Amino acid sequence: MTDKPTVAVSLATDAALADEIAEVAAITFPLACPPHSPPEAIRGFIEHNLSPTQFRNYIADDAAAVLIATDGSGVIGYCLVLHRDPPDPDVAAVVVGQPVSEVSKMYVLPDHHGAGASHALMDAAIDVATDHHSEVLWLGVNNENVRAQRFYAKKGFARVGTKTFNLAGVIEHDYVLSRQLTEPAVNTRAN
Numbered sequence: 001m002t003d004k005p006t007v008a009v010s011l012a013t014d015a016a017l018a019d020e021i022a023e024v025a026a027i028t029f030p031l032a033c034p035p036h037s038p039p040e041a042i043r044g045f046i047e048h049n050l051s052p053t054q055f056r057n058y059i060a061d062d063a064a065a066v067l068i069a070t071d072g073s074g075v076i077g078y079c080l081v082l083h084r085d086p087p088d089p090d091v092a093a094v095v096v097g098q099p100v101s102e103v104s105k106m107y108v109l110p111d112h113h114g115a116g117a118s119h120a121l122m123d124a125a126i127d128v129a130t131d132h133h134s135e136v137l138w139l140g141v142n143n144e145n146v147r148a149q150r151f152y153a154k155k156g157f158a159r160v161g162t163k164t165f166n167l168a169g170v171i172e173h174d175y176v177l178s179r180q181l182t183e184p185a186v187n188t189r190a191n
């Protein structure tokens with residue numbers, strides 16, 4: 001019997017990892033797209049948003065955390081956390097807190113689904129957002145991506161709204177999910 005290699009999750013700080021992360025991103029992004037997504041839109045999104053340059057920039061950005069899951073074979077999944085106000089007004093209307101963090105990307109190679117790597121990545125994302133003192137961690141998930149929705153529900157996220165997602169010119173529909181990290185501030189002043 002062979003033991004499964006141990007999965008480790010860490011913060012990517014070395015820009016040299018960007019190429020390997022971009023490779024995993026290119027393999028896994030299509031898995032999150034609904035079946036009707038045009039292949040050229042998927043390819044366009046990968047080219048413009050998931051390039052090694054983009055990941056080098058995220059690794060260097062203090063307002064971003066690139067978390068990677070690795071086993072003996074290299075990077076098997078990654079998660080991008082962004083510390084910023086929600087740029088989309090539909091999200092800002094339902095994700096209330098100051099500051100907040102976003103799980104912008106959560107992707108694991110298909111051979112490693114259902115084996116815990118995604119849970120370790122999300123636990124690390126929650127830790128990163130908590131260390132940032134974020135009140136809320138939020139994310140968007142395609143409304144047809146039932147597997148991811150089930151995973152997020154298991155990790156304590158609940159649906160709070162909807163938004164659209166521009167997939168290289170094709171408008172897709174997402175659920176907005178959030179998880180409270182700290183108690184909302186209470187206004188104790190008497191009126």
Ligand SMILES: CC(C)(COP(=O)(O)OP(=O)(O)OC[C@H]1O[C@@H](n2cnc3c(N)ncnc32)[C@H](O)[C@@H]1OP(=O)(O)O)[C@@H](O)C(=O)NCCC(=O)NCCS
Nearest residue numbers: 031032106107108113114115118140141146147148150151
């Ligand atoms: C989303 C992702 C990170 C979740 O990690 P995972 O290891 O697959 O998560 P888990 O296996 O722990 O949980 C998935 C749940 O969906 C269930 N599931 C699997 N296939 C399913 C399907 N086709 N329809 C509905 N549920 C499904 C699993 O049984 C499991 O639920 P259970 O634990 O109650 O049985 C991973 O699947 C992934 O990388 N997917 C491709 C990229 C993606 O969609 N990323 C999210 C973008 S928002």
